[in-house]
Structure formats: structure tokens, C-alpha cells
Amino acid sequence: MELNRGQPGLAAADLTPCKWQPSNVEEDGMIRVQNLTKNFGPKTAVNNVTFSVERGEVLGFLGPNGAGKSTTMRMVTGFIPPTAGGVQIGEFNMLEQPIDAKKLLGYLPENAPLYGDMTVYGFLGFAAEMRGLRGEEKKHAVHRVVEMCFLEGVLHQSIDTLSKGYRHRTCFAQAILHDPPILIMDEPTDGLDPNQKHEVRSLIRRMGEQKAIVFSTHILEEVEAACSRAIIIDRGQIVANGTPAELKQRSELSGTIIVRVAGVPAAALQQKLAQISGVGRAVALTSTGTAAAARVFPQRRLTDGELARAIHQTLAREGWTIEELHTDEGRLDEVFRDITLPDTRKEVAS
Amino acid sequence: MNAMANIKTVAKRELVGYFASPVAFVFIVIFLLLTGFFTFMVADFFRREEASLEAFFVWHPWLYLFLVPAVGMRLWSEERRMGTIELLLTMPLTAWQAIVGKFLASWAFLALALFLTFPMVLTVNYLGNPDNGAIFCAYLGSFLMAGSYLAVSCMTSALTRNQVVSFILSVVICLFLILAGWPPVTRMLEIWAPGMVDPIASFSVMFHFESIRRGVLDTRDLVFFASLIGFCLFTTGVIIRGHRAG
Known part of the structure; x- marks a missing residue:
């Protein structure tokens, strides 16, 4: 397979020429990310990343560890400012109208950080108030996510004492509390057991019908199970962008x-x-x-x-x-390895 | 309006966090024990035969030196260490609302600890006829001084993930704020750099606390504390923005 590492746009474009045209990105979409770049000192963590996500789409963000997935998500959610490029959330620019943009977002950060000294109920109440919900509205919203995420049993337990699965679900509940049109999740199934993973995936798929969802993962089966589209990012650049089926077709074994x-x-x-x-x-x-x-x-x-x-x-x-x-049909893991393996190792492997 | 609501929500969460763990109670108990010990044992409150709380307030700058950084050290370092800062700052609020909210919560907590020393006021009123106006001024000065130390701690806790480092840094800075106006140091300065005594001493919380404690509510002292708090909180904001920018 030939890859053009110097020009990520080309590598992505030749895969799905009709869907992937950066010039069309401006027009529509809930999330529009344009030429996003982030440097940490001399190191470029994210390099000229452009993509967009529409309502009703679930975008899987794939890549090896340290590829720049989390950094990209942090820029999209407004936690860190980009070195260059822009993020448009709905009709708002994340850099110019961060508050309005953040109102449209639900975010599950990596490792599901939580205030350990609070109870689940207290924490969700806090999140609801931060989202401007008060009184009955707040009670209703908290009740809804507690039911959706099966948190009834631990509602009045201190977060410090929760198992990892419950912690994750609590943070997930926080992200969907205000029923945001856009959901961004950094490794939502990390550290969950297979049943919980299945639960979260089906929840993502279900919510993806009405929302624009971006989630990162390095579990490839997850992409096939929940995504309508996937982006593979490697060393800060997008190296592939397409539906899971299209990605699989890049496999040498596809069609054999x-x-x-x-x-x-x-x-x-x-x-x-x-x-x-x-x-x-x-x-x-x-x-x-x-x-x-x-x-x-x-x-x-x-x-x-x-x-x-x-x-x-x-x-x-x-x-x-x-x-x-x-x-x-080809295997996604093979495509993934093929695209993201460092060049030197790839030579050895073949 | 929205800003106030956000600040209030952040402050409420922070306060609940204090009282959810035994830290708050431990702190209050230690604070009250130490103020009592210094007032009655070290300063010999009863032997003075004075109807004033001078023996009580004179220790405050030194007590706060260790106790206030202990309260403030976790403000931001904990958020950064646990990663909750990512959660907080991706919610629809500005960084300064979060900073002010967290600061106010801790300040309110210190105010509560200070309020619980009210038996001192009752005692001195029972024993004699003190100048209650001066006592009120001294309380106000003590409260402002605690706020200044707290703002310094807030700033140092934004600098590092490590609470211990944050604590030590803020003790050092607060110590400087005390020493700059402490008589032994000012006497030394008079010999070395006679012209520099007043400019340096005016940076000291000691200098301004002393004048409020005597019952003189001077705008300059109030402005000093307010601008020290403002400056430290502003710096906190700059530091946090710096971390996020990478």
C-alpha cells in the first residue's frame, strides 16, 4: 500500500474522494475542525488536522498511543487552545465564543476524572447546575441519566469508593446530562469489562442517531460495532478517513x-x-x-x-x-497496523 | 448574572468538598487550639489585665503562615493531579469564574474558622470594657490577611501538581510578606538601605495588618489587601492559561 506521509490530505482524499473534500467542510456539520495544529515546544502533537462531523454521525478516532487523539479532542472541547487552525461547534467558534460552544458539548475526558470527595448524586447535581439546570429541571435531568447509566445503586456513595466501571459511568452520565447535541468521548470503554463495553457501545450507537459523536479508541472492533465513520490518526496527522467498510477495503486481503x-x-x-x-x-x-x-x-x-x-x-x-x-472483507487491524507502523518497522515486517 | 451563578456553583462544590472529608474539622480544631494556646499560654492573656484582644490578634500573621497554605495548597494542584480541571474548564464557564469561585469557597471556610473564635470576644467583654470597634477592625484585618495568604496559596497551587511543593512555595512567599515589615528586618534595613525601608515595608501584610488592628480603617490598607488578592488571582489565571497552552 502506498502512503503519502508528507501530505496527509492526499492519503485521506484518495480513499473516499467523494465524501472527503476539505473544501466542502465549511458548509455544514456540527463539528468542523479546520487545519488544527498543536505544538508543545518543538514537538508537533497534532499537525494540520481537518475533519467534520454531522448530526447522526458517529466518528471513531483511531490511532496508536501518543498519536495525538487526546490532544485533538482537548482542542475540540476548548480545554487547550490550538497553535493554529480553528474549531467550529455548531454555529460557534470555540476560540471566539467558547461559552456558547461549550454549552453544545458533552465531554468525557480520558480516564474519567471525577471529584472523589463527592457523592454520585452531589456530583451530578453540580454538573447539572453548571449546565444551568435548576429545580425540577435539574432533578429530572439527574434522574434521567441515573437511569440510563444504571447508577441507582451507588447514588449516595462517595465517588472515591466506586469501582472503575461505576466511575466511568458516572463521568459518562455527566457528559450526557444536559442532552447535548454533540458528544466527545476520549476512550469511553477503557477499563470496562466486556458487558459494560457492549452496553456503552450500544448506547453510543443509539445516541448517534440524533447527535454528532466523536469518540477515540484503540479497540478496532469498537469501530466496526459503533462507528459510521472512522479516522485514523498517526503522529498527529490524519492518515485515513472513511467508513469502516471502506477502511477495510484498503487491506491487502480485502477481496481475496x-x-x-x-x-x-x-x-x-x-x-x-x-x-x-x-x-x-x-x-x-x-x-x-x-x-x-x-x-x-x-x-x-x-x-x-x-x-x-x-x-x-x-x-x-x-x-x-x-x-x-x-x-x-479485509481486516481493520491489518489496515491499522499497515498505516500506523513506523516506516522502518514496516520494512522489517515485510 | 450567569457569571454569579457559575461562581456560586463552583464555590458550593468546593465547600461541600471541604466538609465531605475530615480535613475541615481537623483544620478548625487545630486553628482554635493554637489560637487559644498562643493567646492564653504564650501571650499571657490574663496577666496583662487589659480589656483588649491584642494578645489574640498578634499571633494571626504567624498562625496563618502555616494554616492558610494548608487550606489553599490543594485548590488547583488537586484539580490538575486528578484531571478534573479538564472536566471543569470544558464546562460552560470562564477560567476566572472557576478561580474566583474556588477562592471564595476557601475564604468563606477560613472566615468560618475565624468566626468560631467568638468566645474570645465574649470573654473579653465579660471581663472588662474593650473597644469593640477596634476588635471588629482587627477581625476584618485578620480576615483580609487570611484572604491575601489564600490568594498566594491559590497561585502557587496552580503552579504545580504536587501539594507539598505548593505548600512550601506559598509558605515562603507569605513569610516574605510578613518579614518585609517585621521590626527586626526593618531595623536591619535601616542600616543597610535607609531609603528603602518604607517602600519594602509597605509590601508587608504585617505593616497593613498592624494599622488595621489598631482600629484605623485606612483605605490604603484595604486597597493593599484587595490588590494583593487581585494580583494573585490574576496570576493564577495566567498560570492556568499557560498550562493549557502548553
């Missing part, structure tokens, strides 16, 4: 076909497959038992099922029993 046939030597299978027109090459896979397996790389990208049909017909003519035949 796996064939498993019973009672045939692997070499024979491989030879047979290589003769089919449209097949670039066939590689024998380690097989189990009596079945032989091979991965077929097409010569060029074919329309769905075309090659699989040809393989099936050829093998059926031989009278072989096909145990498995499927098209590989």
Missing part, C-alpha cells in the same frame, strides 16, 4: 477468496486455482485434517461474487467437495 476443499492435496488445489482466469495467485494456507485450504488473490478488484462463482464452477467440474468458500 478463501477456499477449503476436502480430500485433495494442497499443491493440486493451488495449481488448479491458479489456472482460473482472473486469479492473480493462489497461496496455500495451513490446513487442518484432510482438507486443503488456499487463499486466492484476484488479478484486479472484481465485482462481488464473480470470482467466487468461477472458482466454484471449476472445482465442481473436478468433482471436489468444497467445505468453505468465502470472500474476505
Whole structure:
């Protein structure tokens, strides 16, 4: 795969040319991030990042540790000012009208920081008051998120005594308390058990229908489970931007076909497959038992099922029993590794 | 209006935080024990046979030197260490509202501790006929001085994540604020740099507290305390903005 590291815009643009055009970014979207750059001393943490998120979209922010995910989110939420570039939240500019912009945001910072000396109820009350909710409104809002995040059992417990899962949910509750149109979450499922992860993901997906959501993660299955779009960021730059399916297509294995046939030597299978027109090459896979397996790389990208049909017909003519035949969609983790591995290590790996 | 509501919410949270842990009670008890000890044992309140609280107020600059930084050291360093500063400053409020809110909460807490020394006033009134106007002035001066120390602590606690470092820094700065006008130091200065005594001494909380304590409410003293507090809180804001800017 060829990547143009010097020009992140190009790498992103060639992936989804119709969706990703920075010139259109200005026009619409709840979150518009334009050429965002952040330097810490001589170090560039975030370099010229541009993206936008619409209502009804869930954007996954992917990247290795230290890639600049958290720094980007902190700039979007107005916690730290950017060195260059702008952030537009709804109709407000984060630098010029920070208060109005922040009113539209719900934010779950990394590691879910909380005031440990407060009770869950006291903390949520505080968050509600900060959001300008008083009296009945406040009570109603707190009650709503307590139910949504299953916090009834620990409502009057001091936050210091809570388990990590409850702490996370309390901070999450704070973020959605005022029902903000925009939600920004830094690793919302970090440190949760599998059930809680599942819960949070489905909550994100559900809320994503009406809100604009950005969340960062380094768990790739999460992206497939909850995101409508994903951005991969590496060393401060956006290196890929597209739907999970589009990203997966960047995988070398995407579009390849796996064939498993019973009672045939692997070499024979491989030879047979290589003769089919449209097949670039066939590689024998380690097989189990009596079945032989091979991965077929097409010569060029074919329309769905075309090659699989040809393989099936050829093998059926031989009278072989096909145990498995499927098209590989590609794997996100492979794409991720491929894009974000430092160049030197990539050479060693290949 | 909105600003006041935000300040109030921040202050309320901070105050609740004090009383949620035993820290507040420990502090108040220690403060009252120490003021009592110094007044009655060290300054020999009864032997003076004076209907005044001079023996009580004379210790305040020194007591506050250690007790006020202990209250103020966690104000911002704790927020930074726990990461809650990120939560607080991404809420719809300005940094100065948060700074003022937190400062006022701690100041109110110190005021409460100071208020709880009221038995002293009752005692001295029972024993004789003190000048209650002067006592009121002294309380006001003590309260303003506590606020100044607190503002210094607020500033040093914004400098570091470490509460101990914050405590030591603020003790050192407060000590300077005392010593600049402390007679042994001013006498020394008179020998070294005779012209510099008054300008340096006027930076001292001692100098201004003394004059209020004597019952003279001079605008200059009030302006001094107000501008010291204002300056320190402003610096706190600059420091916090500096951290965020990286």
C-alpha cells in the first residue's frame, strides 16, 4: 500500500474522494475542525488536522498511543487552545465564543476524572447546575441519566469508593446530562469489562442517531460495532478517513477468496486455482485434517461474487467437495497496523 | 448574572468538598487550639489585665503562615493531579469564574474558622470594657490577611501538581510578606538601605495588618489587601492559561 506521509490530505482524499473534500467542510456539520495544529515546544502533537462531523454521525478516532487523539479532542472541547487552525461547534467558534460552544458539548475526558470527595448524586447535581439546570429541571435531568447509566445503586456513595466501571459511568452520565447535541468521548470503554463495553457501545450507537459523536479508541472492533465513520490518526496527522467498510477495503486481503476443499492435496488445489482466469495467485494456507485450504488473490478488484462463482464452477467440474468458500472483507487491524507502523518497522515486517 | 451563578456553583462544590472529608474539622480544631494556646499560654492573656484582644490578634500573621497554605495548597494542584480541571474548564464557564469561585469557597471556610473564635470576644467583654470597634477592625484585618495568604496559596497551587511543593512555595512567599515589615528586618534595613525601608515595608501584610488592628480603617490598607488578592488571582489565571497552552 502506498502512503503519502508528507501530505496527509492526499492519503485521506484518495480513499473516499467523494465524501472527503476539505473544501466542502465549511458548509455544514456540527463539528468542523479546520487545519488544527498543536505544538508543545518543538514537538508537533497534532499537525494540520481537518475533519467534520454531522448530526447522526458517529466518528471513531483511531490511532496508536501518543498519536495525538487526546490532544485533538482537548482542542475540540476548548480545554487547550490550538497553535493554529480553528474549531467550529455548531454555529460557534470555540476560540471566539467558547461559552456558547461549550454549552453544545458533552465531554468525557480520558480516564474519567471525577471529584472523589463527592457523592454520585452531589456530583451530578453540580454538573447539572453548571449546565444551568435548576429545580425540577435539574432533578429530572439527574434522574434521567441515573437511569440510563444504571447508577441507582451507588447514588449516595462517595465517588472515591466506586469501582472503575461505576466511575466511568458516572463521568459518562455527566457528559450526557444536559442532552447535548454533540458528544466527545476520549476512550469511553477503557477499563470496562466486556458487558459494560457492549452496553456503552450500544448506547453510543443509539445516541448517534440524533447527535454528532466523536469518540477515540484503540479497540478496532469498537469501530466496526459503533462507528459510521472512522479516522485514523498517526503522529498527529490524519492518515485515513472513511467508513469502516471502506477502511477495510484498503487491506491487502480485502477481496481475496478463501477456499477449503476436502480430500485433495494442497499443491493440486493451488495449481488448479491458479489456472482460473482472473486469479492473480493462489497461496496455500495451513490446513487442518484432510482438507486443503488456499487463499486466492484476484488479478484486479472484481465485482462481488464473480470470482467466487468461477472458482466454484471449476472445482465442481473436478468433482471436489468444497467445505468453505468465502470472500474476505479485509481486516481493520491489518489496515491499522499497515498505516500506523513506523516506516522502518514496516520494512522489517515485510 | 450567569457569571454569579457559575461562581456560586463552583464555590458550593468546593465547600461541600471541604466538609465531605475530615480535613475541615481537623483544620478548625487545630486553628482554635493554637489560637487559644498562643493567646492564653504564650501571650499571657490574663496577666496583662487589659480589656483588649491584642494578645489574640498578634499571633494571626504567624498562625496563618502555616494554616492558610494548608487550606489553599490543594485548590488547583488537586484539580490538575486528578484531571478534573479538564472536566471543569470544558464546562460552560470562564477560567476566572472557576478561580474566583474556588477562592471564595476557601475564604468563606477560613472566615468560618475565624468566626468560631467568638468566645474570645465574649470573654473579653465579660471581663472588662474593650473597644469593640477596634476588635471588629482587627477581625476584618485578620480576615483580609487570611484572604491575601489564600490568594498566594491559590497561585502557587496552580503552579504545580504536587501539594507539598505548593505548600512550601506559598509558605515562603507569605513569610516574605510578613518579614518585609517585621521590626527586626526593618531595623536591619535601616542600616543597610535607609531609603528603602518604607517602600519594602509597605509590601508587608504585617505593616497593613498592624494599622488595621489598631482600629484605623485606612483605605490604603484595604486597597493593599484587595490588590494583593487581585494580583494573585490574576496570576493564577495566567498560570492556568499557560498550562493549557502548553
